[in-house]
Amino acid sequence: MDAPDAEGKHPDIATSRFGGNSNVRDAPVLTDAAHDATHNFDMEGLSLYEKKSLLIQRELDAMGMGKHQWYIWSLCGLGYFLDLLWAQAFGLIATPLQKELGFSDGQLGNIFTAFSSGLTAGAFVWGVLVDIIGRRWAFNGTVLITSIFSLCLGAPNTYNAVLVLTAFNGFGIGGNIPIDTTICLEFLPKNRRFLLALLSIFQPLGVIVCSGIAYGFVPKYSCDSDLPSCHSSTLAPGAPCCTKSSNYGWRYLMFTLGGISLFVFSMRFVVFTFQESPKYLLSKGKDEQALKVLENVAKTNGRVSRVTIQSFEELERGHGPDVRSSSESSAEAGTSMIREGGNAVASKSFRDAPMKTIKRELKRVSILFSTPTLARLTILVWIIYAFDYWGFSVAGSFLPTILARKNSSINVSISETYRDYIIIYTPGLVGVALGAFLIQVPHVGRKYAMLLSSLLMAISLFLFAAVNTQASNVGLNTMEYFFQSMFNAILYGWTPEAFPASVRGTASGIASFWGRLFSIFSPLIAAHLLEKSLNGPLYLAGAGVLVCCVAILGLPSRAMVGQKD
Numbered sequence: 001m002d003a004p005d006a007e008g009k010h011p012d013i014a015t016s017r018f019g020g021n022s023n024v025r026d027a028p029v030l031t032d033a034a035h036d037a038t039h040n041f042d043m044e045g046l047s048l049y050e051k052k053s054l055l056i057q058r059e060l061d062a063m064g065m066g067k068h069q070w071y072i073w074s075l076c077g078l079g080y081f082l083d084l085l086w087a088q089a090f091g092l093i094a095t096p097l098q099k100e101l102g103f104s105d106g107q108l109g110n111i112f113t114a115f116s117s118g119l120t121a122g123a124f125v126w127g128v129l130v131d132i133i134g135r136r137w138a139f140n141g142t143v144l145i146t147s148i149f150s151l152c153l154g155a156p157n158t159y160n161a162v163l164v165l166t167a168f169n170g171f172g173i174g175g176n177i178p179i180d181t182t183i184c185l186e187f188l189p190k191n192r193r194f195l196l197a198l199l200s201i202f203q204p205l206g207v208i209v210c211s212g213i214a215y216g217f218v219p220k221y222s223c224d225s226d227l228p229s230c231h232s233s234t235l236a237p238g239a240p241c242c243t244k245s246s247n248y249g250w251r252y253l254m255f256t257l258g259g260i261s262l263f264v265f266s267m268r269f270v271v272f273t274f275q276e277s278p279k280y281l282l283s284k285g286k287d288e289q290a291l292k293v294l295e296n297v298a299k300t301n302g303r304v305s306r307v308t309i310q311s312f313e314e315l316e317r318g319h320g321p322d323v324r325s326s327s328e329s330s331a332e333a334g335t336s337m338i339r340e341g342g343n344a345v346a347s348k349s350f351r352d353a354p355m356k357t358i359k360r361e362l363k364r365v366s367i368l369f370s371t372p373t374l375a376r377l378t379i380l381v382w383i384i385y386a387f388d389y390w391g392f393s394v395a396g397s398f399l400p401t402i403l404a405r406k407n408s409s410i411n412v413s414i415s416e417t418y419r420d421y422i423i424i425y426t427p428g429l430v431g432v433a434l435g436a437f438l439i440q441v442p443h444v445g446r447k448y449a450m451l452l453s454s455l456l457m458a459i460s461l462f463l464f465a466a467v468n469t470q471a472s473n474v475g476l477n478t479m480e481y482f483f484q485s486m487f488n489a490i491l492y493g494w495t496p497e498a499f500p501a502s503v504r505g506t507a508s509g510i511a512s513f514w515g516r517l518f519s520i521f522s523p524l525i526a527a528h529l530l531e532k533s534l535n536g537p538l539y540l541a542g543a544g545v546l547v548c549c550v551a552i553l554g555l556p557s558r559a560m561v562g563q564k565d
Contacts, residue, residue, distance in 0.1 A: 049282060051315050056278050056294060059307045061189040066301030071272055072187045073195055076180035077202040078264045082146060085206035086173055089257055090115055090166065091400040092214040092421065093250035096222045100247045101159045102229030109527025111166055112397040113520055118167040120516035122174020127509070130179050135186075135277045138179050143265040145172030151258035154251035157244065178512070186277045187297070197436040197493025204428030204485050209260075211421035214253050219415035221249035225408060287312055365510070367503045373556050374499075378507060381495060382514045383551040388454075388491065389515030390522045390544035392484050395461065397523050398530065398537040399477060405534060406468050420470075424477040428485040435489025446494050451552045453487035454545055461542035465535035487548075 046054065063069075090111055098108060122142070130138040149168040156162050184196055223242035228234075230241035268274060275297065281290035291309060298305040369375040400421065407417045431453075438449045460480040464473065499507040522544070529536025 053279050065192045068297045068300040076184045079176035079180040080199050080202035081206040084203040085210045088207045088210040091397050094401050095404050096250045099242045102231035103159050105531045109523040112523035114163045114167040115170040116519040118170020119174035122171040126175025127178050135280050136274050140269045142172050142175040147262040147265050150261045154254035186279045200489045201432040207425040213256050215418040217252040218249035223247045380551045380554050382511050384548050385511040385515040386518045387544040387547040389519040391541045393519035394522050394526045394537050394541035420474050427482045431482040431485030432489045435486040439493045450490050453483040454548045457483040458542045458545040461538050465538040
């Protein structure tokens with residue numbers, strides 16, 4: 001255990017500045033559920049770490065959804081907010097950026113691929129680091145990296161510099177979703193876990209904010225649409241062209257979004273000091289520090305925690321004569337701990353015995369194919385994720401550019417086009433809320449809700465390729481984003497529940513990997529299609545989503561109700 005500092009605080013423990021110093025002498029006592037949690041029932045067959053973890057979870061369940069949980073949920077939501085804030089940004093600046101730097105349509109996809117590559121690397125690296133350096137450092141580190149590189153994105157004058165900064169920006173963003181989901185899961189009471197799906201509502205909010213800021217900057221501070229790039233090889237000497245000084249709109253957008261990212265970092269690191277996850281501390285054998293965090297959470301909520309070190313000692317006595325020290329048992333259990341919510345598996349054994357760990361994890365993956373039904377479910381979920389990411393990566397990257405070009409051909413101004421973006425993305429908030437709601441409605445059916453939303457998303461893409469009026473362009477783009485948001489909210493909320501707890505994180509993590517992988521090369525294909533036809537990327541995205549529809553039809557019915565654990 002780490003030694004206390006000069007003030008008597010442990011370095012792994014921080015106190016919330018939102019009510020963390022509240023007086024708890026007269027705080028309400030928790031219900032009997034908290035007291036019952038200290039008794040060794042329903043724990044047969046569990047390891048000592050799992051028993052302690054269950055004890056803490058029961059205490060969190062007894063606390064309910066208090067102030068501390070709402071702070072955590074909101075701050076994790078800001079991570080989701082940044083995720084699509086930046087994903088949307090590159091689509092919105094593609095046209096003025098291309099106008100200034102003079103790269104071809106075929107090179108346009110490289111920007112989105114650079115971002116997706118950064119996201120993929122970030123999701124993997126931070127997914128491993130979160131179990132090595134802890135939740136707190138990863139929680140803050142991802143946003144800090146995003147802030148640094150995003151503030152630099154408005155400065156470059158070359159295409160290659162934009163690609164490099166975009167990739168590093170994606171590296172910071174990429175760790176946000178798995179880390180935020182893990183943290184939320186480890187602090188939320190079980191009866192509020194539907195809020196994990198509702199975190200997705202911050203994503204369309206990020207898109208709307210990005211579109212609104214772009215509407216304020218890009219049309220006003222961009223080159224005339226008929227000016228060629230100053231980097232064009234066919235530009236005559238002395239001919240007017242799109243200069244940096246006349247095209248600052250996209251740079252202003254980057255600087256502003258960088259400032260927002262820095263604000264989110266300050267909220268996490270300065271305004272609210274995140275407390276390390278008790279379950280992570282247990283996995284490292286730091287039982288007393290885990291209890292300190294639990295006490296601070298209870299204090300913030302105006303309650304008193306009844307789980308004490310004596311509760312853990314009672315568990316150790318009841319665990320049997322082969323019990324090792326709390327530190328040894330918890331640390332070993334923590335090395336094989338799987339996090340729910342789509343995060344990757346990480347373990348201390350990767351450092352100590354890599355081959356042993358690899359064999360263990362391969363054996364864990366083999367469980368996903370242990371029965372015909374589970375194998376079918378696993379393969380179909382991975383296919384759905386791969387082609388869902390395929391579809392919405394192409395749509396999110398190229399729809400703004402295609403809409404701008406279609407509007408330009410019918411004499412719709414740049415200002416109106418950027419205003420249309422706000423109109424298009426606002427209903428996505430309702431789509432996410434509807435998706436999260438449908439997860440809780442047993443008789444509606446998640447399978448058919450996902451099928452309907454993905455099918456309508458694909459149809460909207462095909463219809464957009466066939467029409468070109470301002471009203472139809474806005475309407476069909478709105479339809480596409482609404483059903484995309486609804487589909488993803490259901491998919492992300494359902495996936496962890498579909499698999500047994502022992503392989504839940506593995507299945508979700510690999511599904512996310514396939515999705516990220518497909519989102520790397522699909523923009524490259526779309527960019528080459530864009531050179532040949534404006535509607536080529538639309539057919540590519542729609543076809544990918546149709547693959548999702550076919551895969552959804554094949555999902556086992558039993559898997560749609562979720563696991564009991």
